[in-house]
Amino acid sequence: MMSKRNILSFIPAFLIILLPPSLVLMQDDSALDSVLHPRMFLLGIFLLLIIGLSYPKANWLKAFKSFPALFFLGFLLIESLSWLGHGAGAEAAVPLIKDVGFFLLFITVSSLDGDARKRSFLAWSTLISLLLVIGITVYENIVPNWTNTLQEFPFTELRGPMAHHNLLASSLLLLLPFSLLAKSQEGRNPWPARILGMIVAIATLALIYFTRSRSALLGAMAGAAVISLTYIFRKWIPKFSYAKTSLGILLLILLVPIFLVQYKVVLAKTGEGKALQSRMIETSGTEKSFTTGERLQMWDYSLAMIQDQGLLGVGPAKWRIEFPMYGSEVYRARQGIVQFQRPHNDYLWIWAETGPFGLLFYLAFVMALIQQAFRQMRIGNSNWSPYLLLAVLIGFLVVSVFSFPRERIFHQSLFMMAAGLLNSAGLSSEARRQSKLWQVLLFSILMLMATLFTYTGYERWQGEKINRKMIVAHGQANWSALIQLKEETVPLYFYQISPVGMPMEFYSGLAYLNQQNFAKALQEYSIARQLHSNNLQVINNLANTFALMGEADSALVYYRRATEISPYYKEGILNLASAYFNKAQSAQAYAVLREKAAEFDEDRGMYETYVLTIIRKWATEEGKELSALDDKDLIRLHYILAYDLRQEPALEYFASQSVSH
Numbered sequence: 001m002m003s004k005r006n007i008l009s010f011i012p013a014f015l016i017i018l019l020p021p022s023l024v025l026m027q028d029d030s031a032l033d034s035v036l037h038p039r040m041f042l043l044g045i046f047l048l049l050i051i052g053l054s055y056p057k058a059n060w061l062k063a064f065k066s067f068p069a070l071f072f073l074g075f076l077l078i079e080s081l082s083w084l085g086h087g088a089g090a091e092a093a094v095p096l097i098k099d100v101g102f103f104l105l106f107i108t109v110s111s112l113d114g115d116a117r118k119r120s121f122l123a124w125s126t127l128i129s130l131l132l133v134i135g136i137t138v139y140e141n142i143v144p145n146w147t148n149t150l151q152e153f154p155f156t157e158l159r160g161p162m163a164h165h166n167l168l169a170s171s172l173l174l175l176l177p178f179s180l181l182a183k184s185q186e187g188r189n190p191w192p193a194r195i196l197g198m199i200v201a202i203a204t205l206a207l208i209y210f211t212r213s214r215s216a217l218l219g220a221m222a223g224a225a226v227i228s229l230t231y232i233f234r235k236w237i238p239k240f241s242y243a244k245t246s247l248g249i250l251l252l253i254l255l256v257p258i259f260l261v262q263y264k265v266v267l268a269k270t271g272e273g274k275a276l277q278s279r280m281i282e283t284s285g286t287e288k289s290f291t292t293g294e295r296l297q298m299w300d301y302s303l304a305m306i307q308d309q310g311l312l313g314v315g316p317a318k319w320r321i322e323f324p325m326y327g328s329e330v331y332r333a334r335q336g337i338v339q340f341q342r343p344h345n346d347y348l349w350i351w352a353e354t355g356p357f358g359l360l361f362y363l364a365f366v367m368a369l370i371q372q373a374f375r376q377m378r379i380g381n382s383n384w385s386p387y388l389l390l391a392v393l394i395g396f397l398v399v400s401v402f403s404f405p406r407e408r409i410f411h412q413s414l415f416m417m418a419a420g421l422l423n424s425a426g427l428s429s430e431a432r433r434q435s436k437l438w439q440v441l442l443f444s445i446l447m448l449m450a451t452l453f454t455y456t457g458y459e460r461w462q463g464e465k466i467n468r469k470m471i472v473a474h475g476q477a478n479w480s481a482l483i484q485l486k487e488e489t490v491p492l493y494f495y496q497i498s499p500v501g502m503p504m505e506f507y508s509g510l511a512y513l514n515q516q517n518f519a520k521a522l523q524e525y526s527i528a529r530q531l532h533s534n535n536l537q538v539i540n541n542l543a544n545t546f547a548l549m550g551e552a553d554s555a556l557v558y559y560r561r562a563t564e565i566s567p568y569y570k571e572g573i574l575n576l577a578s579a580y581f582n583k584a585q586s587a588q589a590y591a592v593l594r595e596k597a598a599e600f601d602e603d604r605g606m607y608e609t610y611v612l613t614i615i616r617k618w619a620t621e622e623g624k625e626l627s628a629l630d631d632k633d634l635i636r637l638h639y640i641l642a643y644d645l646r647q648e649p650a651l652e653y654f655a656s657q658s659v660s661h
Contacts, residue, residue: 011053012053012054012058012108015046017121017122017125018125019046020126020128020129020175022042023042023043023129023409027161031461031464032500033464035163036407036408036464038457040101041458042457043409044450047104047454051108051446054111054112058111059111060111060439060442061438063424066368066426067368068419069107069110071365071368072365073103075099075358076103078312078357078358079099079316079353079354082312082315082358083096085315086315090494091496092318093456094456094460096316097456100452101457102412102416104450105416105420106423109416109419109423110424110427119385122421123181126181127197130172130175130179131200133162133168133171133172133175134207137168165211166216167405169211169213169215169216169217170213170396170411173219174395174414176204177223177388177392177395178414178417178418179197180384181385181388181389215401216399218398219398219399220395222394223391223392226390226394227387230374230377230387230390250367251363251364251367254360254363258356258359262356268307295344297327297330298323298344298345302319302326305322305323305352306352309355312355313352313353314352316354318353319343319353321533322352323340323343324535324536325534327340328566328568329568334569335536335571336535336540339501344404346401346405349404369419372422372425374386376422385421389418389422393419396414396418455494459493460494463489463492463494463498464495466485467489467498467504470485474507477514479510479511479512482511483508502532502535502538505525505528506541508524509525509538510541513541513548518545518548518549521545525538534565536566536572540562540569542558543559547579556576556579556583559572559579560576563576573592573599574607577592580592581614581617586614587651589618590618590650591650593607593611594650597639611634612631612634615634618651624651624654624655626654634654637657
């Protein structure tokens with residue numbers, strides 16, 4: 001039996017073992033994203049308990065001094081500098097706080113004694129997590145649709161406890177190698193466990209396949225290839241696994257292509273802060289859904305954003321703010337209904353927000369972990385742990401090329417646990433003790449950071465619960481309730497913009513606008529614009545508010561701004577034409593509609609009404625007689641001017657056609 005002291009020392013490891021299934025079960029359907037920030041809060045609670053119960057036994061300083069930890073600290077430093085250099089707002093601090101929290105998980109796992117028994121317990125914990133994910137997915141998605149044929153089954157709509165079928169597939173991908181860690185202990189794997197492991201592995205791979213998640217399938221193939229190749233050539237693994245200088249050489253080699261792209265020597269883009277002219281888009285049915293083509297566009301525009309910025313990027317949480325100025329030609333972004341939050345490539349996301357050095361430090365962290373795995377492969381040939389943990393890293397890294405696991409609490413937690421286990425094995429031979437001063441200092445810093453992480457997760461969770469109610473009140477046109485709900489978000493320091501890119505003041509501004517309280521609406525929309533300067537709906541409604549207050553010149557400024565961000569924004573185009581029309585500037589109003597005729601090819605009803613009204617008014621103002629032309633004639637001539645005679649003076653053309661009619 002374990003002594004009381006041993007039991008107490010085992011509690012932090014037990015909490016880490018308990019973490020994966022606890023995160024799987026943590027869900028709140030009353031929140032806008034039912035799992036993201038509830039899991040962030042829960043992870044924060046676990047971190048506080050692990051850090052608190054590890055003191056004073058854990059040797060955190062030893063973990064801090066490891067190469068992976070130093071590289072990640074460098075990444076956090078660059079991210080902090082980028083945050084400070086771009087305004088240091090609370091909303092922008094959230095990604096930085098998240099990264100600090102994941103670093104704490106990495107340090108706590110690295111600091112614990114990773115003996116075989118604890119790894120085996122962790123393996124069973126992740127196996128239970130895997131069974132929970134599969135079980136919940138089957139219960140919530142497959143059982144209700146069991147009568148469907150395989151061809152009819154909505155596999156791409158599978159959610160389970162992971163919010164999206166791609167995230168579901170990638171979570172299964174990361175859990176599978178973890179759950180096989182128990183296989184690494186010779187002679188301690190009875191036949192029932194082997195059979196259960198095989199069944200779970202087959203079911204997991206089948207579910208990944210049926211989700212049609214290409215990124216997860218690629219990750220699975222890459223992980224299997226890495227395990228196979230590293231095992232086959234384990235005796236010939238290069239001295240990269242030992243030499244510290246080899247890691248530096250690889251980083252210098254990586255630095256060259258990063259800066260060649262950064263400074264437009266290769267892959268030069270043409271953004272310069274303006275909406276790009278896409279070389280790929282066609283307004284076909286396939287482009288109206290999230291496709292590979294759309295994703296490639298987002299990467300293209302993200303590179304343009306990267307090349308427009310300096311060494312510190314656009315700042316944390318600022319990709320979603322800046323992207324409308326680059327990616328307005330992406331079909332779903334044209335009307336401002338969809339606000340893209342990420343480029344679906346974690347490396348471009350890091351690069352855009354923290355600059356080239358941020359990306360370099362992040363890649364250095366990953367490469368240092370791979371080096372640790374290689375070192376352990378050379379030391380212990382009979383131990384499968386480094387192979388399986390490396391498969392977790394490779395799976396995560398491959399999925400990161402096509403998706404956004406870095407944002408998700410569950411995925412990042414598994415990644416950092418694998419990283420910490422690799423790092424802890426590399427540190428296990430060191431026995432130096434840290435001084436009392438360092439113990440107290442590091443304990444205080446870690447507890448402070450864990451508290452901030454937990455509090456941020458709690459605020460984000462509560463904010464999303466309120467935001468969900470706000471969306472319901474918006475749909476019901478319950479403006480008083482919408483204003484009251486927005487007031488409930490005011491004390492939430494770390495919740496100012498929703499997960500879909502809407503500032504909280506957008507909703508209250510809309511409510512005041514509908515209540516005809518224009519002064520309050522203007523106040524709210526002005527704050528919303530400060531938070532998200534390129535949100536089409538915010539800018540358009542700000543212009544509407546100025547127009548309703550009789551401030552036509554100010555309205556024109558913001559209507560123009562909306563069409564600068566998205567030249568395809570139909571509501572903004574019509575509103576801009578109306579603003580000119582109301583200022584008795586019919587020539588400018590018609591010029592706007594003539595230039596943008598192609599944007600209304602699929603929906604001409606309202607557009608043609610505006611065209612007819614403006615042409616008739618313009619003719620009256622200029623004393624031109626167009627009575628011989630009916631509405632059909634005017635519309636036909638208008639499209640001739642818009643598409644074929646673009647340089648022809650419009651009113652003179654209409655008048656000449658009226659005379660000859």
